[in-house]
Amino acid sequence: MSTHSSRFAARLMVAPSVALLLIWMIVPLVMTIYYSFRLYRLVSPDRTGWTGFTNYTWFFKSSDFWLAMGNTLALVGGVLAITVVLGIAIALLIDQPVKGQGVLRILVIAPFFVMPPVAASILENLFMHPQNGLFAAVSIYFGSDPILYMQDYPMWSVIGIVSWEWLPFATLILLTSLQSMSSEQLEAAEMDGASALSRFRYIILPHMMRAITVVILIQTIFLLGIFGEIFTTTQGGPGSASTTLPYLIFKQAIVAKDIGRAAAGGIIAVVLANIVAIFLMRGIGKHLDA
Amino acid sequence: MGKIVLNRVNKSFGDVAVIPGIDLEIENGEFVVFVGPSGCGKSTLLRLIAGLEDTSSGRIEIDGKDATTLPPAKRGLAMVFQSYALYPHMSVKKNIGFPLKMAGMDAAEAEKRIANAARILNLTNYLDRRPGQLSGGQRQRVAIGRAIVREPAAFLFDEPLSNLDAALRVSMRQEITELHQTLKTTMIYVTHDQVEAMTMADKIVVLNAGNIEQVGSPLELYHRPANLFVAGFIGSPKMNLIDGAEAMKHNATTIGIRPEHLDVRADGPWQGIVGLAEHLGSDTFLKVTVEGLGTLTVRATGEVSLRHGDRIGLSPQLERLHRFGADGKALA
Ligand SMILES: Nc1ncnc2c1ncn2[C@@H]1O[C@H](COP(=O)(O)OP(=O)(O)OP(=O)(O)O)[C@@H](O)[C@H]1O
Numbered sequence: 001m002s003t004h005s006s007r008f009a010a011r012l013m014v015a016p017s018v019a020l021l022l023i024w025m026i027v028p029l030v031m032t033i034y035y036s037f038r039l040y041r042l043v044s045p046d047r048t049g050w051t052g053f054t055n056y057t058w059f060f061k062s063s064d065f066w067l068a069m070g071n072t073l074a075l076v077g078g079v080l081a082i083t084v085v086l087g088i089a090i091a092l093l094i095d096q097p098v099k100g101q102g103v104l105r106i107l108v109i110a111p112f113f114v115m116p117p118v119a120a121s122i123l124e125n126l127f128m129h130p131q132n133g134l135f136a137a138v139s140i141y142f143g144s145d146p147i148l149y150m151q152d153y154p155m156w157s158v159i160g161i162v163s164w165e166w167l168p169f170a171t172l173i174l175l176t177s178l179q180s181m182s183s184e185q186l187e188a189a190e191m192d193g194a195s196a197l198s199r200f201r202y203i204i205l206p207h208m209m210r211a212i213t214v215v216i217l218i219q220t221i222f223l224l225g226i227f228g229e230i231f232t233t234t235q236g237g238p239g240s241a242s243t244t245l246p247y248l249i250f251k252q253a254i255v256a257k258d259i260g261r262a263a264a265g266g267i268i269a270v271v272l273a274n275i276v277a278i279f280l281m282r283g284i285g286k287h288l289d290a
Numbered sequence: 291m292g293k294i295v296l297n298r299v300n301k302s303f304g305d306v307a308v309i310p311g312i313d314l315e316i317e318n319g320e321f322v323v324f325v326g327p328s329g330c331g332k333s334t335l336l337r338l339i340a341g342l343e344d345t346s347s348g349r350i351e352i353d354g355k356d357a358t359t360l361p362p363a364k365r366g367l368a369m370v371f372q373s374y375a376l377y378p379h380m381s382v383k384k385n386i387g388f389p390l391k392m393a394g395m396d397a398a399e400a401e402k403r404i405a406n407a408a409r410i411l412n413l414t415n416y417l418d419r420r421p422g423q424l425s426g427g428q429r430q431r432v433a434i435g436r437a438i439v440r441e442p443a444a445f446l447f448d449e450p451l452s453n454l455d456a457a458l459r460v461s462m463r464q465e466i467t468e469l470h471q472t473l474k475t476t477m478i479y480v481t482h483d484q485v486e487a488m489t490m491a492d493k494i495v496v497l498n499a500g501n502i503e504q505v506g507s508p509l510e511l512y513h514r515p516a517n518l519f520v521a522g523f524i525g526s527p528k529m530n531l532i533d534g535a536e537a538m539k540h541n542a543t544t545i546g547i548r549p550e551h552l553d554v555r556a557d558g559p560w561q562g563i564v565g566l567a568e569h570l571g572s573d574t575f576l577k578v579t580v581e582g583l584g585t586l587t588v589r590a591t592g593e594v595s596l597r598h599g600d601r602i603g604l605s606p607q608l609e610r611l612h613r614f615g616a617d618g619k620a621l622a
């Protein structure tokens with residue numbers, strides 16, 4: 001399959017789709033770059049002319065931008081940490097032989113099929129709501145005031161909601177990896193005198209490393225763009241306390257109606273995503289090699 | 291050091307008694323081989339001794355101490371698995387050193403033991419490789435290395451050579467035998483390969499459906515099989531078993547004669563027709579159909595110029611004849 005001519009034929013045949021994908025990607029990117037250097041405000045009549053880097057410098061000078069950067073990284077990091085740690089724990093648990101294993105697994109996977117805004121609304125209104133929420137009921141039962149999640153801990157609330165959504169995905173991938181663990185390896189480790197903890201640390205965890213890497217990479221891609229959950233719950237507030245980069249761009253485009261500035265924000269987000277990707281591939285990409 | 295005693299050991303999965311009840315003594319330093327047909331419970335018995343399965347009832351003693359409920363790590367045994375079960379993400383050195391690390395041994399001493407094991411097993415040049423970069427035989431040696439560094443009371447092998455090709459199997463067989471002579475540690479070895487059992491064992495335990503059929507040295511089993519099962523199982527090609535009138539002449543329900551104990555003689559008492567002749571060079575295996583007795587296998591030494599359809603006479607070496615009673619047990 002790797003003679004000279006077969007390679008050439010293969011390239012020829014994938015060429016149309018590669019070209020299409022390239023156009024698909026390049027055109028919006030170039031347009032965004034173009035707008036990011038233009039003065040283009042929907043509310044003012046003045047929509048023409050180049051503005052140089054002012055759209056960009058506005059971001060770097062704005063304190064909201066740095067807050068949003070921090071929030072974005074906190075969201076990605078927080079959700080990754082929670083889903084990977086809890087995902088491993090739950091995968092270990094539901095890998096045990098128990099009655100009703102099939103149903104249990106479907107239940108664990110279920111939240112993943114709920115649409116993001118719906119999931120956020122469920123969490124906000126049924127769990128975190130200060131009057132109707134389950135958490136409030138628990139607080140009151142123990143004699144303390146209900147916690148005002150969206151007001152006092154907006155970023156933590158968003159992280160919690162997004163984690164709830166992504167935990168099933170992480171669990172599923174990690175469980176699959178756990179099930180491919182050779183039982184003889186575990187038995188050999190047991191014979192070698194490894195305690196349950198050592199078996200996890202030296203045998204199971206290294207075996208799961210590739211799956212963990214996949215979870216981290218895929219989730220990072222999606223988490224960098226989280227928007228719906230914030231829009232339906234905190235609206236980026238109070239103030240800008242839970243504004244992330246995508247939400248900040250949304251505010252510039254739709255609320256402030258400044259297309260040029262939003263485009264510049266978009267380009268900054270693309271650059272940020274690439275920086276994160278480089279660090280991730282440097283740090284954990286080696287686990288993807290066989 | 292490594293004396294293992296099984297006392298009425300029973301193992302059931304659900305209500306299937308895989309091992310109804312086994313009594314067995316394994317002396318210190320012995321090389322014991324478990325043989326038996328597939329599914330007879332060899333692996334299960336080994337795993338019971340290792341502690342990887344719990345006994346349903348009965349008692350396992352190691353070194354005179356009750357080990358029935360001890361976890362595997364506390365029994366002081368080392369096991370080599372059929373699939374090697376090496377840790378793929380660790381180098382050969384770390385694989386071999388893993389049990390020492392788990393035992394909390396200090397690095398210098400561990401280093402010495404690893405180097406020693408690597409030297410014995412010819413692995414010194416491969417210490418930094420991963421298991422994935424080794425050949426089957428080398429992986430097997432790493433698995434053995436991981437077992438010997440701990441200086442266990444006994445080694446347990448579960449069909450360790452079955453994934454290797456024929457030539458490598460022969461050389462690994464010799465290596466394990468030599469290892470046993472060097473270390474003088476008890477070894478329990480599971481196989482369904484007769485040749486391995488006959489060549490390696492001090493003592494063979496023949497298992498059938500979870501029961502011990504006979505325990506003895508290889509030659510004892512060959513010369514004096516205790517029952518029909520052992521008679522048919524040990525020896526290759528299989529012993530010819532004959533019942534009916536011919537057996538009655540010898541006051542037995544069944545008589546058995548090994549292929550190598552049938553002489554080809556024109557005036558032999560059993561006249562038959564050669565069906566198939568397999569020429570191996572050193573030996574010739576003949577399938578001879580004898581009227582009233584069925585098809586007998588004959589092992590003739592050297593090259594014999596007999597062909598399909600030839601008429602020959604067979605003469606059994608009477609002192610080598612095995613006699614069995616109605617219950618399948620050997621008659622004195
Ligand atoms: N976990 C289990 N649950 C139920 N039955 C089992 C289990 N493990 C083994 N058995 C049964 O126990 C019997 C003995 O199995 P075992 O693996 O000991 O056979 P074996 O002698 O090692 O065979 P082989 O030569 O094929 O490896 C088999 O009939 C098998 O189906």
Ligand SMILES: [Mg+2]
Pocket residue numbers: 332333334
């Ligand atoms: Mg087996």
